[in-house]
Amino acid sequence: MIKKTIHKELKELFRDGRIKMASIIVLLLMVTAIWISTNQYNRSNEQYEKAKVAEREVWDNQGEKNPHSAAHYGTYVFKSKQPLSLLDQGVDKYTGTSIFLAAHTRSEAEYSEVADQSELARFGQLSPDFILLYIIPLLIILIGYNSFTKENEMGTMSLLKSQGAVPWKIMIGKWVAIFLPIALMTIVLFVIAGILLSTLDGYTPFKWSSLFVLLLVYLFYYVIFINITLFVSKNVRKSGVSLVLLLGVWIISCLAAPKAASNFAESEYPYPTRQEFENTIAIAKKEGLDGHDPWSDAAKRLEKEVLEEYNVDSLHKLPFNFNGYRMQKGEEHEAAVYKTHYEKLKNQFEKQVDTYITTSVISPFLPTRLLSMGIAGTDYYSHWDFADAAENYRIAAQKFLNDDLAYNTKYGQRNYVADADFWKKLPTFNYQPPGLATIIKQNTFSILVLLAWGLITSALLFNFRTKN
Amino acid sequence: MFYYNFKYELKILLRSRWIQLISGLLLVLFVFASFNGSQKIEKRKAEISKAREAVKTSDARMLQQLDSIEKGHKVQVARWMVPTSPIAIGNYYPRVAAMDPNEMGFIAVGQSDVFTHYVSPRVSADDFSINFTEMTSPIQLLFGSFDLVFVLVYLLPLIIIAFSYNVLSEEKERGSLRLLASQPISIKKWVFQKLGLRFFWMAVIITVISLGVFLLNDVVSISGLLSFLALIFCYMLFWFSLAFAINLLVGESAKNALSLIGLWIVFVLLMPSLISQTGDIFFKIPPRMQMVQEIREHKAEAVKKQDEILDNFLRDHPEYAVNDSAQSRNFWHGYMASQNLLKEELQPLLSSYDEKLEEQQNWINKLKWTSPAIITQRALGRLAGTTKQDYDTYQEQVLQFAEEWRSFFMPLLFNNGVFTSELAKSLPAFEYKPKSDNYLVSSLLGLLVMTCVIMGVTVSMYSIRSKETGILGS
Numbered sequence: 001m002i003k004k005t006i007h008k009e010l011k012e013l014f015r016d017g018r019i020k021m022a023s024i025i026v027l028l029l030m031v032t033a034i035w036i037s038t039n040q041y042n043r044s045n046e047q048y049e050k051a052k053v054a055e056r057e058v059w060d061n062q063g064e065k066n067p068h069s070a071a072h073y074g075t076y077v078f079k080s081k082q083p084l085s086l087l088d089q090g091v092d093k094y095t096g097t098s099i100f101l102a103a104h105t106r107s108e109a110e111y112s113e114v115a116d117q118s119e120l121a122r123f124g125q126l127s128p129d130f131i132l133l134y135i136i137p138l139l140i141i142l143i144g145y146n147s148f149t150k151e152n153e154m155g156t157m158s159l160l161k162s163q164g165a166v167p168w169k170i171m172i173g174k175w176v177a178i179f180l181p182i183a184l185m186t187i188v189l190f191v192i193a194g195i196l197l198s199t200l201d202g203y204t205p206f207k208w209s210s211l212f213v214l215l216l217v218y219l220f221y222y223v224i225f226i227n228i229t230l231f232v233s234k235n236v237r238k239s240g241v242s243l244v245l246l247l248g249v250w251i252i253s254c255l256a257a258p259k260a261a262s263n264f265a266e267s268e269y270p271y272p273t274r275q276e277f278e279n280t281i282a283i284a285k286k287e288g289l290d291g292h293d294p295w296s297d298a299a300k301r302l303e304k305e306v307l308e309e310y311n312v313d314s315l316h317k318l319p320f321n322f323n324g325y326r327m328q329k330g331e332e333h334e335a336a337v338y339k340t341h342y343e344k345l346k347n348q349f350e351k352q353v354d355t356y357i358t359t360s361v362i363s364p365f366l367p368t369r370l371l372s373m374g375i376a377g378t379d380y381y382s383h384w385d386f387a388d389a390a391e392n393y394r395i396a397a398q399k400f401l402n403d404d405l406a407y408n409t410k411y412g413q414r415n416y417v418a419d420a421d422f423w424k425k426l427p428t429f430n431y432q433p434p435g436l437a438t439i440i441k442q443n444t445f446s447i448l449v450l451l452a453w454g455l456i457t458s459a460l461l462f463n464f465r466t467k468n
Numbered sequence: 469m470f471y472y473n474f475k476y477e478l479k480i481l482l483r484s485r486w487i488q489l490i491s492g493l494l495l496v497l498f499v500f501a502s503f504n505g506s507q508k509i510e511k512r513k514a515e516i517s518k519a520r521e522a523v524k525t526s527d528a529r530m531l532q533q534l535d536s537i538e539k540g541h542k543v544q545v546a547r548w549m550v551p552t553s554p555i556a557i558g559n560y561y562p563r564v565a566a567m568d569p570n571e572m573g574f575i576a577v578g579q580s581d582v583f584t585h586y587v588s589p590r591v592s593a594d595d596f597s598i599n600f601t602e603m604t605s606p607i608q609l610l611f612g613s614f615d616l617v618f619v620l621v622y623l624l625p626l627i628i629i630a631f632s633y634n635v636l637s638e639e640k641e642r643g644s645l646r647l648l649a650s651q652p653i654s655i656k657k658w659v660f661q662k663l664g665l666r667f668f669w670m671a672v673i674i675t676v677i678s679l680g681v682f683l684l685n686d687v688v689s690i691s692g693l694l695s696f697l698a699l700i701f702c703y704m705l706f707w708f709s710l711a712f713a714i715n716l717l718v719g720e721s722a723k724n725a726l727s728l729i730g731l732w733i734v735f736v737l738l739m740p741s742l743i744s745q746t747g748d749i750f751f752k753i754p755p756r757m758q759m760v761q762e763i764r765e766h767k768a769e770a771v772k773k774q775d776e777i778l779d780n781f782l783r784d785h786p787e788y789a790v791n792d793s794a795q796s797r798n799f800w801h802g803y804m805a806s807q808n809l810l811k812e813e814l815q816p817l818l819s820s821y822d823e824k825l826e827e828q829q830n831w832i833n834k835l836k837w838t839s840p841a842i843i844t845q846r847a848l849g850r851l852a853g854t855t856k857q858d859y860d861t862y863q864e865q866v867l868q869f870a871e872e873w874r875s876f877f878m879p880l881l882f883n884n885g886v887f888t889s890e891l892a893k894s895l896p897a898f899e900y901k902p903k904s905d906n907y908l909v910s911s912l913l914g915l916l917v918m919t920c921v922i923m924g925v926t927v928s929m930y931s932i933r934s935k936e937t938g939i940l941g942s
Contacts, residue, residue, distance in 0.1 A: 018726060029738075036745060051757040058764065073768065076760065094606035098757055108599075111756035112582075114609060115601050116825060117748075118856040119578050119849055120832055120842060122612055123740035130741065138733070146722065240721045244630055247729065255622060259614035263504045266608055273515050274584055274603045349605055356607070380607050 001165060005173020006180070009147075013181065019143055023181070026131065026139055030189050033128045037086050038196060044081045044097075045203060051078050051098070060424050064417040067401040068327060074102030075397070077390050077429045079109070080203035082377035084210055087193050088129040090378025093121075099387065101394040103331065103401075104291070106338040109387060128189065129376075132218055133369060134254050136182065137225045141246045144178045144229035146239040153239060167464045171230065175461075178226050183219055190215045204377070210436055214375045220454055221368040227457035234461075257363035264359065265352035271345065284337045291330025294323075302329055315411050324406030331398045338391070346384060360449045367446035367453075374443045377433050381442050385434055393429045400426055470661060477665045490627065491673050497619045502681045505574035505615045505852075512573075512585050516566045519586050523564055527892070530561055534889040554880035554887045555800050557895075558591025558873065565589060565869050565898035567862040570853040571687050575696065576845075577613035578854025583863075589870035591877050592800075594807055596763055596814075598870065600863050616681075617848045620700055621841050622736055625707045629728040631670070632711040634721040635662050641721060656930060659715055667708045671701055695851060695908050702915035703844045709919045713926040717933075739839035743832060751828040759817060766813055770806040781805035785882070800881060804874075829856075840915055847911035853902055861903045869898045 013019055059075045079097045096109030114121060124130055151157040160170065190211060197206040229246055236242040272280070289298040306322065307313065315322040353370070360366040373379035409416045440447070481487045530551045533543045537552055549556050566586035573580075584602045612618070636659050639645040648658065675697060682693050710731055718724050770777060778801055836842040849855035876896055880887065 018723075036749070039749075047755045047757065051755065051761070054761055055757075058761065062768075073764075076757075078757070091606035091610050094609040098760065108603070110599075110760075112601065112606075114582055116753060117744065118829060118832060119845065119854075120740055120744045120747075120836075122579075123744065123841075123845075124737070126738070126741045126745050134737070135733075142726070240634065240725060243722060243725050247626070251623070251626065255618075256614065258611040259618060260500075262608045262611040263507075263614050265605070267507055270511070271603050271605060273586075274599060274601075275519065275586065275588070276515070277603060345603075352605055352607070380605065383606065 009177030071103035083206035084376035088376035090373030099390045145243045148233040149239040253363040254365045261359035265355040269351040288333035291327035320406040321409045328402035364453045367449040501616045554877040558877040562588035575616040576852035577615045578849045580854045628707040633724040636715040637721040709922040736841045743835045747828045774802040778802040778805045
């Protein structure tokens with residue numbers, strides 16, 4: 001019985017001109033989207049390589065210089081594209097890809113793409129994630145909205161029942177008939193992406209396991225949409241009404257809820273403005289040691305402590321140059337200030353994520369969106385991880401430079417310059433993005449909400465007691 | 469006939485609760501969206517006035533200190549912050565260059581979540597160090613805001629579709645089409661009147677709700693309200709004309725709904741994303757990293773040659789060398805002179821980026837006529853003053869102001885002059901002047917032309933078809 005239903009439904013699907021048309025359009029869009037994002041991926045990898053090499057050259061060849069001048073001159077680190085960004089670009093467009101690392105300041109990533117684009121870009125872009133997240137659910141609705149209503153309208157439901165068909169078997173048949181073509185399309189897309197990724201050169205190794213988990217997330221997302229579609233179709237009399245209702249669900253879930261959630265998140269847990277944030281940090285910095293200022297109270301206190309610790313009566317007798325030491329201590333104080341304030345910012349962001357998760361109650365789109373960009377390594381968590389790694393590297397680089405001042409010069413020595421070769425000794429910045437296990441842990445709530453959506457909609461769908 | 473149509477249509481709409489439903493829905497959507505918009509505006513206003521307050525307080529302190537110094541007293545400040553030094557004033561007492569929201573700001577969040585609304589240019593900072601982007605969670609940028617533009621551009625067409633997809637097909641499916649065909653009115657005219665009346669009622673509801681929302685947000689500009697309404701009405705006309713076309717040319721209710729939804733996806737979702745993508749593909753902006761690296765090279769060069777640059781600068785500006793007999797020069801003289809040179813040297817590089825961006829914008833501006841959603845989004849954004857164009861204008865004016873601010877202190881610095889409380893009165897101040905152009909008229913015309921084309925094509929196609937098959941044939 002189930003087999004027959006599947007067979008009949010699939011045949012009907014393939015004979016329906018509209019669905020054929022729609023599927024062809026979706027496939028075409030997918031191919032275009034993959035083509036566009038492959039180009040982008042290659043281009044940004046190329047730019048990344050160029051920028052990275054050029055910047056290191058600039059650093060290595062800065063010539064004889066005082067280490068602290070070099071610290072102010074600074075260097076840049078760059079974020080490479082993650083392989084799965086080919087499928088989900090996530091927030092990449094909205095975060096910068098280069099971070100300036102210099103003495104005394106933690107900088108934000110610069111030059112986000114969105115700042116160069118007009119408001120038109122905010123409509124979204126034709127990328128695989130757009131099709132996976134928005135268009136395929138629409139296709140599911142298109143295929144399934146009249147699954148049951150047509151039987152009622154044509155009077156075939158009673159015929160079916162008279163044949164002794166069991167409701168749950170019809171349901172499974174219809175369900176599988178929608179799931180099969182959708183799953184096939186999705187799997188084809190993912191296989192193409194996988195093959196492309198394993199042949200393209202990237203900077204982060206591509207893992208089939210991540211791709212597979214991403215595929216599972218999307219298939220589960222479609223399961224939820226199929227459940228909702230069939231549920232509505234089963235419980236409504238007219239095809240037109242079913243279609244309108246389902247579109248309503250789609251609009252609320254995919255368009256309205258994310259936007260509303262972003263408004264809630266912002267009004268509940270706002271970010272400070274850039275100026276406010278910088279001011280707070282400037283004030284906090286002033287309360288502690290400034291490496292450049294030997295006359296401040298904090299500097300005097302440090303001097304006293306160090307003299308006591310080494311049991312000497314003059315800075316000249318210390319086994320290192322106190323000026324370099326103070327510079328490093330100042331740097332450490334500043335790094336601690338940044339750490340506290342960025343920690344606060346991150347907290348605020350995590351509370352915002354909670355708001356998104358709460359809003360997921362009315363939208364299966366939200367947890368899928370968060371999970372998808374998480375697995376693709378293009379979400380905000382990934383950006384934080386990169387920015388924090390860059391900051392750690394900055395702190396290490398400052399210590400490297402200040403230590404040279406402290407241990408290779410004498411107190412009171414002026415006009416010291418380090419060798420031209422010295423800069424090459426600074427280790428390079430090697431960033432490893434978090435692994436799949438960490439990502440899954442970060443997104444536990446999204447996974448739970450998504451599972452709940454799946455379970456609840458399935459339970460609703462296969463609850464036949466109220467009818468008959 | 470029109471009178472009957474008007475009367476019965478209203479009765480039907482009221483009895484089927486359509487009018488009540490739509491009024492309620494639109495009321496909720498408008499109020500929620502404008503609340504979100506105005507919340508952002510209030511936050512922005514509060515931040516700007518806080519920054520201005522801070523300037524006022526620090527100015528008062530500066531005047532007090534200047535007064536003491538001028539009277540010959542000693543003041544307790546770090547030596548590099550003593551307010552008689554022009555550089556100290558230029559660096560530690562910057563003005564707030566703010567972009568105040570306009571009163572219609574609440575209708576579109578636009579790019580206001582990407583860019584900052586106030587900066588304080590300092591005399592020693594160069595133009596590249598002014599960061600114009602705001603600290604916003606990128607997830608928020610990705611999802612966007614539930615503002616009035618979202619309601620109008622995305623949701624309103626869907627409401628129109630739900631309100632009008634089955635005007636004719638319903639009669640056909642119910643069997644009342646035969647009755648209608650016996651009436652002394654053509655089907656074309658009848659559908660036209662029926663949709664026209666729906667448009668009319670919807671327009672009335674929207675006018676009333678908008679009036680309320682605008683009053684709530686203290687908008688006093690009547691021309692603003694009228695432009696807003698004119699834009700919405702023209703956008704609505706476009707969608708009603710599509711509904712007219714589909715009603716006459718397609719047939720079954722479900723098919724109608726599907727076709728209209730398809731058109732919605734094309735115009736609202738696909739076209740905008742495709743167009744913005746083609747802009748990126750055809751007019752590639754050279755990577756910003758390249759720019760950063762060139763700037764760094766120039767800066768490093770300037771640092772090395774600071775003395776030489778200062779000499780050249782003084783040669784080019786003899787007026788600075790003449791007035792001051794002492795000719796004493798410190799770090800700031802060399803620094804400011806090299807800043808000046810850097811700016812001149814980097815101008816061509818920066819302009820090349822601006823040109824590329826402009827080319828991209830022009831391309832998009834041409835293609836925007838293919839989607840009414842883009843036209844409406846842009847025009848509403850312009851009304852609210854939150855488009856990229858508005859932020860470009862603001863940023864340009866800030867850079868001009870930064871130059872003005874520097875030029876105010878340059879003569880003082882090079883003549884080794886002293887900043888006085890008298891001079892404090894003539895410090896330059898920033899005022900944002902929005903640029904206006906005739907985007908509104910062209911947008912309205914664009915939407916109307918599209919509507920007319922759709923109506924014309926529909927009517928002629930329908931005539932051909934009904935001659936071939938008759939009104940009832942299908």
